């Protein structure tokens with residue numbers, strides 16, 4: 001039995017499920033709206049609504065979206081609710097821990113990464129990262145720095161990234177807070193990389209041709225969309241990325257990099273909830289089938 | 298050394314007299330001369346731009362520069378600064394993939410079958426078929442259409458096209474009534490209409506509506522090849538490169554309930570009254586044409602349009618049979634000649650008359666004249 005934590009109508013889940021149907025491999029999709037329970041009967045039994053699954057029958061888990069959770073009943077009694085909540089958290093953590101013991105894609109825990117830790121570990125693994133600094137008031141009039149949200153993957157924070165280089169202007173509200181400044185890296189193309197258990201599928205995005213999209217290809221140009229084609233990473237870079245993913249305990253994720261005009265690979269960030277559709281479709285990698293094959297085997 | 302790489306999602310489809318660049322990302326195709334194909338092939342096999350100029354000599358310098366400018370300006374390719382960089386761009390896989398035993402079905406719905414449509418849809422749903430064409434060779438009133446559409450509740454079928462006869466009551470209210478509930482209806486064609494018109498879906502009517510003056514009372518109208526139907530659709534092109542572009546993962550039920558690959562084909566694999574669709578599908582002959590690509594078909598294999606053109610095995614020129622007994626003749630209703638790059642009316646071609654008679658298409662041909 002394969003367990004998939006996901007959302008209603010998630011296209012990637014449906015595509016993977018289609019292959020599992022073809023293979024005739026049993027799977028269960030757990031949605032956020034499902035009511036989940038756990039007992040330790042039979043060395044651990046999971047209830048998804050009425051559906052009962054023994055932990056020992058689960059041979060693979062895909063944490064596509066979400067994880068095992070228990071919906072708390074609100075008794076409108078703060079003490080009691082808090083007590084139950086704390087209880088539930090312990091059970092949830094335990095069940096998720098058990099689920100992570102089998103072959104899995106993603107994890108219950110690793111949905112968020114700390115950008116600063118990631119950059120530090122990337123450097124430790126030998127990857128080149130753009131120069132960055134954390135400052136309260138960034139007085140330096142160095143036009144090659146752009147400001148980014150320090151939290152999570154707001155790598156191209158909307159208000160902030162509309163900054164058209166080379167003029168850097170901070171919103172007043174930001175000037176007193178701690179900000180993350182990263183040196184703008186010139187690029188020949190960008191790379192979007194899907195990583196799964198030591199394997200890489202990369203896509204090069206040629207956005208430089210269009211001045212509108214030099215800082216962010218997601219500001220999509222409809223008439224002439226940026227070219228997206230398959231790319232092979234140099235093995236040395238793959239080794240360094242594997243080092244990074246392992247040190248972050250991530251078995252999957254999507255990685256952003258830049259290839260500079262002098263063909264240097266610069267690491268930008270990693271997103272643990274890797275969207276693979278945007279790499280799979282344009283490059284015809286058929287990652288949906290790769291994932292189904294991985295879960296099945 | 299400088300190298301030049303064609304963006305690997307642009308596929309060159311080489312024809313005998315000229316070729317096509319199928320731009321799979323931008324989903325459009327452009328005709329190019331075969332001289333340019335020779336240059337692209339040379340560059341793609343890692344010949345440097347400098348060497349290419351040397352090979353072709355001073356007299357061709359200008360032409361080659363123009364070609365390269367054409368390719369870069371139209372963003373068909375880009376320069377690489379080294380062989381190492383060039384080699385980092387592997388060819389894109391042209392494999393076609395997708396799950397499901399059947400993806401599309403065509404049913405000629407007789408009045409008798411209309412009553413049992415529910416069980417047919419249930420079977421199609423079980424095979425995970427997602428798109429469906431329903432042909433009614435008769436006018437349908439609003440209740441009839443609504444009750445047909447109701448049968449799709451609880452299925453995963455996401456696209457339904459309906460073909461039915463035009464009648465007086467068909468108008469804005471009629472169409473709005475079909476919106477009343479959420480259905481997978483994506484398009485409806487009214488034949489025998491007093492006019493020809495296409496109304497794309499909008500906020501009032503959630504499906505495309507087409508009116509046609511032609512009279513459709515059998516499947517004999519199908520299989521026409523025309524430039525208007527060429528489609529550079531990413532998955533469709535990949536499918537055409539690997540499978541038959543019309544018949545792959547298709548199932549048809551004809552007006553008598555016979556289960557076929559396509560309703561217009563001759564071979565039946567059982568009747569819906571006694572045979573399950575899944576059983577028919579397991580018949581050794583059912584999928585015999587699924588792997589037949591345009592590269593296997595006479596004339597088409599020399600045609601630059603072969604990956605953006607749909608095939609037809611129901612009506613062919615009846616000129617070629619391969620060793621396995623498969624009909625590998627060019628589709629009958631194609632008027633294109635890839636050797637001269639000219640289009641002509643297919644139905645008047647002297648060599649087609651025998652096939653036209655064989656299929657009983659004389660009347661259709663006469664009406665079109």
Ligand code: SF4
Nearest residue numbers: 597600603606631633
């Ligand atoms: S010869 Fe006609 S049917 Fe064959 S591929 Fe060309 S256009 Fe299509």
